[in-house]
Amino acid sequence: MSLFSDNIRALRVKQKISQEKLAENLQITRGRYVKYEDGTSEAPYDILKKIAHYYHISIDLLLSVDVRKINMQDLLELENNRLILPIQVDAAGENFIEVVTQKVKAGYLNGYADPEYIESLQQISLPFLGPGKHRGFPVEGDSMPPHESGSIIIGRYVERLGEVQDGKTYILITKNEGMVYKRLNKNKQNSLVLASDNSFYPNYEVKLSDIIEIWEYKCNIGRSDKKQELSETESLRELILEVKREVLELKENSIISSK
Known part of the structure; x- marks a missing residue:
């Protein structure tokens, strides 16, 4: 049997x-x-x-x-005749949000369809998120600043691939890569292009057939209060402004000297 x-x-x-x-x-x-x-x-x-x-x-x-x-x-x-497990709600009727902590992350790929595994996850409630099924996933590494390793990304379950918007961030559960948090683009046939906000990490593709679940980023839960470092774009902007200021100062000094 x-x-x-x-x-x-x-x-x-x-x-x-x-x-x-x-x-x-x-x-x-x-x-x-x-x-x-x-x-x-x-x-x-x-x-x-x-x-x-x-x-x-x-x-x-x-x-x-x-x-x-x-x-x-x-x-x-x-759609496509697919069902996911029951949504649990609290006493006020708000959806519970299961949190996949770092400790249990490794088991999610096998347990995402197991009611006992899902029920064993820690739960929180964030009423401000609005409708939809939400779940929390841990961030690991430095590929998606300012989200730091150890923080939790809360995502809304994406029911249809057509809901995915180019340039937005999502948590993907895939057969080969496991759990990843990336910025997505649909400019490839039968696959998605995954990009990190940290330019050190190259883009790569994931076949649609390898994707198990997609969760749209809704909010971040973190503990760090350190000042956010400037992005590469912001740093370049600051550098250009600094050069402009120096050029203006040189011009002003030149005018004063000529007098």
Whole structure:
């Protein structure tokens, strides 16, 4: 037996449909379907896709989450037949914000679809953020100043790729890169260009097929109160202004001397 077998049995029983009727909807024989449900045979991708569409649930949830432990009515439905886990709210009806701390960051790639993992995360509430599903992610490194390593970026879940705006910053959860916080651009077909605000780090591309989740930057939670250093653009502007001031001073001195 497997979690997938338990899930499809539980979903079928909940909807009060027979194995024969379900097999007919999947366009396979009852005997073939029974093997998936009793765990003696693994369903190929085309069958997984058909089952997912039939129950209006994503394949990753079918394979990795015990659907008997969650209320399917509370799942957030997205485009392309995808669902994400229930949104928890506080007593006032505000969305809880799960915070993925540095300590548990490594497990997020495997646990993002696991209700028990999500429920184990620390939670906060920030009512001023407005509607949408929000989650906090840790910043690591110096690629995105002024956000320092150790601070937390609060992001809003992006339901559709069309919502991504060129030049804005997002947290991406990807199969190969893991968790990254970058400035995005959609000027590549079938991929996104990721850019760091620190020019020391080069841009790179991530295929759309490698992206698991996208969270739009909403606010930052940090502890540092040190003065923000000037950016390269600001430094250049200051340098130009300083040169102009020196040129004016030289002109004024020259005029005074000539008198």
